[in-house]
Amino acid sequence: MQNPAYPVILGPDASQIVDVADVVxxxxxxxxxxxxxxxxxxxxxxxxxxxxxxxxxxxxxPEARQGQFPSRLGYRGVKVTDTNDERTFGEIEVGSGTVILRGAAGIQRTFADPDCAFERWLLETGRGRVPEDLREMAGRQLEDSCRAHK
Known part of the structure; x- marks a missing residue:
């Protein structure tokens, strides 16, 4: 069932759907x-x-045509996975101003995070759950990466 409050994201052949409602x-x-x-x-x-x-x-x-993730040592981004027994989405991968939503069936859509606010927020949710020195190091590398992709 589609929730009209969330955008529908069609797969390449429009026969499969990746929907933000799947994340809901x-x-x-x-x-x-x-x-x-x-x-x-x-x-x-x-x-x-x-x-x-x-x-x-x-x-x-906003939707984007493509995006690149950093291939380097150290912080590369944040991943969010559905851990339900019946997976409704596969993974959300976030890094360097790019967000990729992968459906459970393998369909994916790319979004832009031009000011890296989504990625910053995800990293901030690790406060108190990740050693602070590592979270701060990741934050510095995130800022460097965000400046570089603009």
Missing amino acids: AAKTMRVELDMFSGRPNFTWEFSAAERAELIHRLATL
């Missing part, structure tokens, strides 16, 4: 700070209020 249906979400190559990244679970805020922010992002 997710009851649990895991957030991952994509920072390490040789060891596990820090993760945390979203509260109901954080899920609602993510949905609101995601629904306001």
Whole structure:
């Protein structure tokens, strides 16, 4: 069922749909700070209020044709995954002014985060859940990356 408050995002052949409402249906979400190559990244679970805020922010992002994620050591971005048994969406990957929403069926859509506000907010949700020195380091690298992509 479509919620008219959220934009419908059609897949490439318009036969499959990736919808922000799919994110609404997710009851649990895991957030991952994509920072390490040789060891596990820090993760945390979203509260109901954080899920609602993510949905609101995601629904306001403009669609983009393409985007690039940094390929470097250190902070690369933030990933949000649906951790329900019946996955309603696959993953949201955020980095360097780009947001990619992947549907559970593999369809994806790209959005712009031109001022990196969505990414900053996601990183801020890690406060008290991720060691502060790592969160601050990621924040500095986020700012460098955001300036570079403008």
